[in-house]
Amino acid sequence: MPPARKRARRYDPAKIRAAVLAQSGHVRAGIRTLTPEQLAAPTRLGDWTVRELAAHVSLALGSVVRALEAPEPARQEVALLDWPFATVTAADRIDEDTRALAAGSGPYELYARTEAAFAAALPGAPDDRLVPMRFGAMRLGDFLVTRTVELIVHTDDLNDATGLGIPYDRQALAACTRLLADALAVKAPGGSVEVRVPPYAVVQCVEGPRHTRGTPPNVVETDPLTWIRLATGRTDWDAAVGGAKVAASGERAHLAGLLPLLGQG
Known part of the structure; x- marks a missing residue:
């Protein structure tokens, strides 16, 4: 896990809580409409079907509930910018837990029950409370930022598999984009390349001459969903550039070797 040398940006706790609840509501409404044929459809996540994918989103949201039910840890072990790099270490455990959950309740009933428990657990829980999660103790406020990544990424997976829209x-979407952009700056610290994901994020990264004035010599620009797909391995660099989803100028503006930042689970 690369050390989180970059100071994490500040997120408005109230906006993050509202964002998680809003995106969760969108996901619940989508899952409710899934037909048996759609639930059995393949996804871009290995051999998971839509049923496993829906269970996984429940698992990601329910992790907050389970964390708040547990005793508070004595000390923080994971910072916000550590989390993206830790995710790749838990792929096997996540797969096992997801399959076990998918084998139980129906996807909509499971998700609705999980969301209700989440909404009930959140009020009164301070953002600086430490909570246990897969990779160590983390501030609740930071953990909720990571839930925007889980919800947005898997919303995109559901849309890709089902066409639900x-x-x-x-x-x-803004918080997810920013956290993944900041993770790139941690993984490849420097100032020779400027990565722009309008309207949400701009970061500088990659060792080399630092740009200080005017237009940087090395610029990468893309839209939020393309950036998220690149950062999570849903699409590859050459395909995105070839499909005009990414504009890259300058000899250092080639990020293929730095992506993805997260695993695909």
């Missing part, structure tokens, strides 16, 4: 909450 589940909406993306603007605040959740």
Whole structure:
């Protein structure tokens, strides 16, 4: 796990909570409409069907509930910018837990029950409370930022598999985009490349001459969903550039070797 040398940006706790609840509501509404044929359809996540994918989103949201039910840890072990790099270490456990959950309740009933428990657990829980999660103790406020990544990424997976067109909450999409952009700056610290994901994020990264004035010599620009798909391995760099989803100028503006940042689970 690369050390989180970059200071994490500040997120408005109230906006993050509202964003998680809003995106969760969009996901619930989408899952409610899934037919048996859609639930059995393949996804871009290995051999998971839509049923497993829906269970996984419940698992991601329910992790907050389970964390708040547990005793508070004595000390923080994971910072917000550590989390993206820790995710790749838990792929096997996540797969096992997801399959076990998918084998139980129906996807909509499971998700609705999980969301209700989440909404009930959140009020009164302070953002600086430490909570246990898969990779160690983390601030609740930071953990909720990571839930915007889980919800937005898997909303996109559900849309890709089913064509449902589940909406993306603007605040959740913004937080997801920013956290993944900041993770790139942690993984490849420097100032020779400017990565722009309008309207949500701009970061500088990659060792080399630092740009200080005017237009940077090395620029990468893309839209939020393309950036999220690149950062999570849903699409590859050459395909995105070839499909005009990414504009890259300058000899250092080639990020293929730095992506993805998260695993695909």
